[in-house]
Amino acid sequence: MTQKTVAGVNLEVTDDGYLVDSSQWTEKIAKEIAKEENIELNDKHFEVIKFIRENADSGLTIRKVGKSGVVDIKGFYDLFPGGPLKMSTKIAGIQKPSSCV
């Protein structure tokens, strides 16, 4: 765990940069974390982030987001290139999803 100041707020984050307390999250914080990942957030991003925050406790997967009706899997990759689930959850201020196999 480390302390980090994002958008003027002092936050506790995990070693790989995920918010420890998801209730501290604001859209401003999201924009700044996204910037570090070289993503400029638009309305579509925020629609997806809203879905992700609302379903944070349900075992999120890329497939689930793809079936959300908000975005399809390809679109999800376009919005958050590389690792869409890892990146979007970080920006949405929720826990890193653990891929359990």
Place this chain on the structure above:
Amino acid sequence: MKKILILGAGTGGTIMANKLRKALDREEWDITIVDKHKTHYYQPGFLFIPFGIYNKQDVIKPKADFIPAGVNIIYSDIDKIVPDNNKVLLEGGKALNYDFLIVATGTRVDPAETPGLKDELWQKEIFDFYTVEGAVALREFFETWQGGRLVMNIAELPFKCPVAPLEFVFLADEYFTKAGIRDKVDITYVTPLPGAFTKPKSTKMLGELLNEKNITVIPDFYLERVDNKEKKIKSYDGQEVPFDVLAIVPVNKGDDMIERSGMGDDLNFIPTDKHTLRSEKYENIFVLGDASNIPTSKAGSVVHFAADVLFDNIQCAIKGRELRAKFDGHANCYIETGFGKGSLIDFNYETEPLPGTYPLPGIGPFGLLQNTKMNHYGKVIFRWIYWHILLKGKELPIENEMTMAGKKR
């Protein structure tokens, strides 16, 4: 008469039928188990079929041999569960009522979920070894193959026996070395995980082993479709991997029956309390094994440990008491690494696989995250243990709760 109904006579259902029949009064409790197949498959044995180590006869036995006297067995397709009426409908409309229901219908592979997978090359140059048919077809292909690009891909998470595809490439390395054509076979392991496995220590150990054996790993590859013309697998973010033969773990899903019952998540797995193993929604429904969504491996060893917990909790439930036993997610998986050696991982919800030794009174110790001959024997004797001890619900000298004894952080 009160009724316990078990759906699925695979690993979990069979264990529960044996345990419960022994414990419950026959005058008081009727136990019925339903499965669509008369044959019990030893699924861990499928892995060895493509390499000619086992054949089909080694992995099948009649289900009836393992169901104890005093348990009714019905061979029928299950149409759906009607949880609000405590009722299960079979194909053809027959209804079964229950006081308590145990769902143990497992998971199956669904190649139709991936565009292009079940197409012209299916079972010709594209194979799964999660079904006995696929494993046998792959064996025939390998027997005369001249070499080329062998790609092992996992289509989606979660999938049962998460170490099986790793074992597959290790055994392929041995098989083609012994066939004298390893220099003509390029083996690539393509996974949606960020590395060879999930957790840091085991990923490192297994990653190094793959490297040593000259097996390439392509991580973070999420399969979109298979191109039969170009013979390539393609990911959602535009990566492409060419193959001459593709071994694949198709998307794993719970049975469609769960979907028809409206009880599953987006992959038909049933939301289940990970400690008590009770359905999150229904008081008198329990879920055992691969059919549940609990966050641990879908593996026979997990089913075995979980069965102890479920047994205790059913006893509590039928007496109207609070559920007392808590499952810790314990998994214990032998990993065949080729050339007569094996590795072993032992972990639970909280503790990642760690190196060290695994005590097993009378047989062990086995080496955890080590590559040893002893671990290979562990896997070999597992088949005997499975048929003779595990399915019959007899005690093994292993606690269902994971122990830290022998493990090193």
